[in-house]
Amino acid sequence: MRSNLGGKSRKRRSIGFSFAWNGLMEMIKSERNFRIHLIVTIIVITLGALVGLSHLEWMITTLVIGTVLVAETTNTAVEKLIDYLKPDIHPSAKVIKDIAAGAVLIAAITAFIIGCLLFIPKVYHLLL
Numbered sequence: 834m835r836s837n838l839g840g841k842s843r844k845r846r847s848i849g850f851s852f853a854w855n856g857l858m859e860m861i862k863s864e865r866n867f868r869i870h871l872i873v874t875i876i877v878i879t880l881g882a883l884v885g886l887s888h889l890e891w892m893i894t895t896l897v898i899g900t901v902l903v904a905e906t907t908n909t910a911v912e913k914l915i916d917y918l919k920p921d922i923h924p925s926a927k928v929i930k931d932i933a934a935g936a937v938l939i940a941a942i943t944a945f946i947i948g949c950l951l952f953i954p955k956v957y958h959l960l961l
C-alpha cells in the first residue's frame with residue numbers, strides 16, 4: 834500500500850516534470866528572445882571555460898544565467914496570460930506587460946554588470 838502511494842507520487846512528479854519540459858520546448862520554439870538568451874548562455878559558458886573561472890565564479894555565472902532565463906520565461910507566461918484574459922488593447926494590459934518586461938531588463942542589466950566584472954579582468958590577463 835505504502836509503496837503503491839510512493840509509486841503514484843513518483844508518477845505525478847514525472848508528469849509534472851514533463852509538463853515543465855513541454856513549457857521549455859514551447860519557449861524555445863516560439864520565443865526569439867529566449868533563443869537569443871540560450872545562445873548567449875552557450876557563449877558565456879565557452880568563454881568561462883577558456884578563461885578558467887573558479888568554482889565560486891561558476892556558481893555566480895550559473896545563478897546569473899538562471900535568473901535571466903527565469904525572468905524571460907516568467908515574462909512570456911505573463912504575456913500569454915494577458916493575451917488570453919484580455920486580447921484587446923487596454924491600458925492595464927500594457928502596464929502589466931511593461932512591468933514584466935522590466936523584470937527581464939533588470940535581470941539582463943545585472944547579468945551584464947556581473948559579466949563585465951568577472952570576464953573583463955580575465956580576458957585582459959589572457960591577452961596581455
Ligand SMILES: Nc1ncnc2c1ncn2[C@@H]1O[C@H](COP(=O)(O)OP(=O)(O)OP(=O)(O)O)[C@@H](O)[C@H]1O
Binds near residue numbers: 919921924927
Ligand atoms: N493588450 C495590450 N494593450 C495595450 N498594450 C499592449 C497590449 N499588448 C501588448 N502591449 C504593449 O506592447 C508591448 C509588447 O507586447 P507583446 O505582447 O507584443 O510582447 P513581445 O513583443 O512579445 O515582448 P517580448 O519581446 O518581451 O517577448 C507591451 O510591453 C505593451 O507595452
